[in-house]
Amino acid sequence: MPASSIDQIVSLCKRRGFIFPGSDIYGGLANTWDYGPLGTELKNRVKRQWWKTFVHKYPDMIGLDSANLMNPKVWEASGHVTSFSDPLVDCRNCHQRFRGDKLLEEKLGIEAVAVLKIEQVQPMLIAEDIACPNCEKIQWTEAKKFNLMFKTHQGVVEEEGTLVYLRPETAQGIFVNFKNILDTFRPHLPFGIAQIGKAFRNEITPGNFTFRTREFEQMEIEYFVEPGTEAKHFDIWQKEVWDWYTGLGISKTHLRIREHSKDELSHYSSKTIDIEYQFPWGWGELFGLANRGDFDLSQHEKFSGQDLKYTDTEDPNKKFLPHVIEPSFGCDRSILTFLLEAYTEEKVKDDTRIVMKFDPRLAPIDLAILPLSKKENLIVKAKELHTKIIHETDLVCDFDLTGSIGKRYRRQDEIGTPKCVTIDFGTLGEDDKQGKKDTVTIRDRDTLEQIRVPITKLIEHF
Ligand code: ATP
Secondary structure: OOOOOHHHHHHHHHHHOOEEEOOHHHOOOOOOEEEOHHHHHHHHHHHHHHHHHHHHOOOOEEEEOOOOEOOOHHHHHOOHHHHOEEEEEEEOOOOOEEEHHHHHHHHHOHHHHHOOOHHHHHHHHHHOOOOOOOOOOOOEOOOEEEEOOOEEEOOOOOOHHHEEEEOOOOHHHHHOOHHHHHHHHOOOOOEEEEEEEEEEOOOOOOEOOOOEOOEEEEEEEEEEEOOOOHHHHHHHHHHHHHHHHHHOOOOHHHEEEEEOOHHHOOOOOOEEEEEEEEEOOEEEEEEEEEEEEOHHHHHHHHHHOOOOOEEOOOOOOOEEOOEEEEEEEEHHHHHHHHHHHHEEEEEEOOEEEEEEOOOOOOOOOOEEEEEOOOOHHHHHHHHHHHHHHHHHOOOOEEEOOOOOHHHHHHHHHHHOOOEEEEEOOOOOOOOOOOOOOOEEEEEEOOOOOEEEEEHHHHHHHO
16 A cells, blocks of 8 residues: 655655755755755666666667757757746735646646647636636736746856756757767667656646655656667567566556657657556656657757767668657656555554565665574674675675664664564574574565574575
8 A cells, every 4th residue: 555645755854864854954845855864865776677677688779978058059959948938927916936737737737738838828828717826816916928947058158159058958958969879889770768867847837755856866768769670669669668667566556657748748748658556646647658759859959060970880871860758757756656655554463664665676785684682692693694695795784783573673664674684592502492503584674474483595585
């Protein structure tokens, strides 16, 4: 059973060190979040799983890590300077700002709102009796376009020529390196370029914890295919991504596919689907898959003056711009989904235990070594085993001796550690009832089953 409210997750994340409010000791900075020690492990593991699945296991995929600051012409070519904006409305009464389209979407649905022109947003808000979520008055200003790109200046002088943007997506870093990849790797179609990196959007209404923030990470692929073969590759990618999320523990019943209507499609796309997750506040986009055609490469050819055509390997006279299928994952939204999905409350006797049932490949810690009590000889033996594991394996291994063994099991359940290993007097050869000498107990997070194994065979259980 996943979390039913976002507050359960926000509170667990702070309590256990997954995610803290940003700039906390200064009273925070609205909608910024810092990944704590366990959140960082979780994030690294999500990224590692993604990289392993989509880069290392794909013979035709190449990885990239491009710069965040790019020549501003990139964003003119991509259409972001002119089109990457949301309709902003102000409440005349309380002066709060909102995305007019999102306010309308709640009542009218995405498809109906997608067809509205900017000048129709304010009259529609009034006609539909949509009040300000803050002060409940209906006193909207006319909607105006608000560009979401963060601007900054490169160098010591702040003048027009030094203007640069923080990238609002990682995709363009891939397109501008397309020629470099062709020249150095000479890949054959179809092939993909993948990257993970930060993106920045000056969202008008961020919120719902890490669902919508102004600084976030994306995991994106641009998959280049022969024109005419897009439909086939689109379907393959849709299935691959669905399988990735469900394979890592997201229940199929909490996911759905939503195709964008014609009016909703972005300027560059001829077909887009979103994979949506059932968040505690309703369905929301987790992932997007778009057929971008040759929009980006042809725009960059035009704006850069460079030839970005691919030469057919069979026929060197055949040169063309490949078409692109773009699977675009939100890294932080994926993490939020894995957190929500893992959250479980279970009745154990008269108690309720909270357990994060992460897939073991995502759990921040693989195992915890727990001496049964604070007796010196138990601690020495447990530390010896802990040191051996962290030096001789790749496992992330915790060591905990604070509080009763029951409390320590609960703590490990709450952070999702799949197995706890207990060192007791049996391990030391001092209590036959607890177990044989040089054996330990492994406790399973989900089933609570305990098995006794020789220390020499412990690693085989991970
Ligand atoms: P939305 O409709 O929610 O604003 P989008 O359609 O603009 O999202 P894309 O441009 O397709 O999003 O970006 C790809 C992915 O990046 C999204 O599916 C989402 O997971 C993630 N993402 C986009 N904006 C944000 C944000 N402000 N905060 C966190 N993740 C985001």
